[in-house]
Amino acid sequence: MSVEVRVADEATDVKATVLGMWAALSRRDWDELKTYLSQDCIYLDMPVGPTAAARGPEDIVKRLKIGLEPLASYENFTGLLVADGADVMYEHHEEWHWATGESAVLQFVTVHRVEDGKITRWKDYWDMGALANHAPPTWLADFAAADMSWIFDATGLV
Template sequence: MWKALSARDWEQVKTFLSDDCIYLDMPVGPAAAARGPEDIVKRLKIGLEPLASYENFTGLLVDNGTDAMYEHSEEWHWPTGESAVLKFVSVHKVVDGKITLWKDYWDMGALANNAPPTWMEDFANADMSWVFDATGLV
């Protein structure tokens, strides 16, 4: 899944997600989660598709067969020249070979301090049809 995400191969990313998978950025919280492969990819595209380049750097992966924690970093480069290295811990629940829950823990300030000045405005104007309120589910 991480190789597909690094390649921004959206169709391949979807194949790793269960039909009812919930994805959320923990800094934002469960009220702005995405649910299901189509909406999760819509959500991921908001941040990653506009980038000139994006790379995921492998880190520590720990799992117990169902739950996985992946400490990694991502390097983002915008077409306007800005760049950021973002440190993540991603937590997955995997059932029958599919991710059913995906939570990303990261420092929103690291992104906001390095992104282009239009970053928040671009996000606010993006397609938000993916928003799913997962409060009480995660």
């Protein structure tokens, strides 16, 4: 019985870490968000691929800010969360609203790996076309002009 309790506690801890990070992101609390990420955490948007990943809390936040900081409002909505040991799959959606009036609802499946209470891997699967079709006309140009010092090639690591 003690093994079952320990496994249940570990699954609860892994889920709490993931949900805590997403709650911080939904508030755009960048400092709190960093506390959930390991120093070598790799983040990548799967539509872009591993050559444009970010690594480590500072660079991951730089990457996230490019898309989220300019928004008038942003919110993550909780969905199905499934944990298998250190691996977590999270089905959720985000709502993005720009000051210019455009808005988008983005459906995500995110895969996390949590080790020693920190997220070590974060892969977002989503439809980039859904964003491009609803974002302001300047969105892609603004993204291309942003600070890209965060880019990390994670080929072979994810």
